[in-house]
Amino acid sequence: MTFSVAVAGASGYAGGELLRILAEHPDFEVRTVTAFQNAGQPLIAHQPHLRSFAHLTLVETTAANLAGHDVVFLALPHGKSGELTAQLDSGTLVVDCGADHRLTSESDWAAFYGGDYFGAWAYGVPELPLAGGGHQREHLVGASRIAAPGCNASAVSLAVAPGIAAGIVEEQDIVSVLAVGPSGAGKNLKTMYLASEILGSANPYAVGGTHRHIPEIQQNLRLAGAENPTVSFTPVLVPMSRGILATVTARLKPGVTAEQVREAWQSAYAGEAFVHVLPEGQVPRTADVLGANTALIGLALDEAVGRVIVVLALDNLVKGTAGAAIQSANIALGLPETTGLNVNGVAP
Known part of the structure; x- marks a missing residue:
């Protein structure tokens, strides 16, 4: 099965890294890329290294443009994704690479971020050891809303x-x-x-x-x-x-x-x-x-x-953000956790 994917904030660094990894993912098909001020421009005008996505044009970041996909990745500044997520279908897997859904404490959000508090989602660091044994990945299985971590x-x-x-x-x-x-x-x-x-x-x-x-x-x-x-x-x-x-x-x-x-x-x-x-x-x-x-x-x-x-x-940008997001999405969807992800770096 191939899952249709939209990436919001695709002209930024995190959005570009999501797309770079997704380009090699056998089970994900990127169909929509969105941006705010860069909407209407070719994706490769902002991500010239992503030649396999040369056919994509950035569209406006709206709930309507993100609707209808199996998976939505959000790579937006804090405060921006929370405004959109409530409008997305509950059956869509939404992975937020921003901060809007990481913190379980509303008072912590107010003290360190400020603005509207949007609630906490399943936290996307699968390997995090938990008290009493086990790891955070257990809470990602079947999740439909995931907060990728701060790097x-x-x-x-x-x-x-x-x-x-x-x-x-x-x-x-x-x-x-x-x-x-x-x-x-x-x-x-x-x-x-x-x-x-x-x-x-x-x-x-x-x-x-x-x-x-x-x-x-x-x-x-x-x-x-x-x-x-x-x-x-x-x-x-x-x-x-x-x-x-x-x-x-x-x-x-x-x-x-x-x-x-x-x-x-x-x-x-x-x-x-x-x-x-x-x-x-x-x-x-x-x-x-x-x-x-x-x-x-x-x-x-x-x-x-x-x-x-x-x-x-x-x-x-990889294990700290986009890689963690895709790794968590793999777990949520029942795919092998390592699908589309590389353990080999680039040298020199």
Whole structure:
């Protein structure tokens, strides 16, 4: 069976990455692509690398244009998808790559985003370990509404959740510093994202607990078994177009050994197609996951301070956004989870 697909926000970075992956998906047929100000223009005028979609023209992003498809992917700024989703048929699988349906707490939404709250959907990080065993994918089977994750949030959550689920790390005082590429912010014409500002520089932003992905990380850690996790989160823009290198540290509980740490992470991700724990002594690079739907994890212990150091690399546009969305859609539709998704990156 072939599923008809519409992609809203197809002229942006996330929309383009969705289309790049969908182009090779054997069970999905992209029939409609939409945009706001770019409606009426050829898709390849904005995504010139997607030659197999040269026949498509961007149409206006409306519920009417999205109706009639089996699957709708939304790659829109926060606040925009929530306005549309209530108008879409309940039998359509809708996957939102924006933030509108990620948070279960309306007060968190008000504090970090503001505006109308649209409610939470099934969360699209299949590998996220859950308290008591199992993984988030169990909640995606048969879902008709899925919220794809924030790229930074999924990186930090996947990095530290195994330690929370295993009960071997403290849920307080989790510290994360991320080197991130600016594509995660979309095609925003802001000074801080200009090449002249980024090239040759590392630029921290949202310092001091203000980043919008913090409540999403805390929500995920509660799913893994934490009661009241605290997370210090500092992202740093670096001069690479895509990628996240997350360095996350957490205090170990007394008496926890290096063997227990490695066992917790390896057990959490055993058999996973897209989340891999590297051998002892190895740490990943963003170059190792470029263009792939993989998250690579390196583990180390700083015994002097009693902390575990987790270094996780992923491609923010693939595993952090579009790949996670398509992976979750595969699960919801009963397709093999890996369909259309690649574990091989691009090098050099």
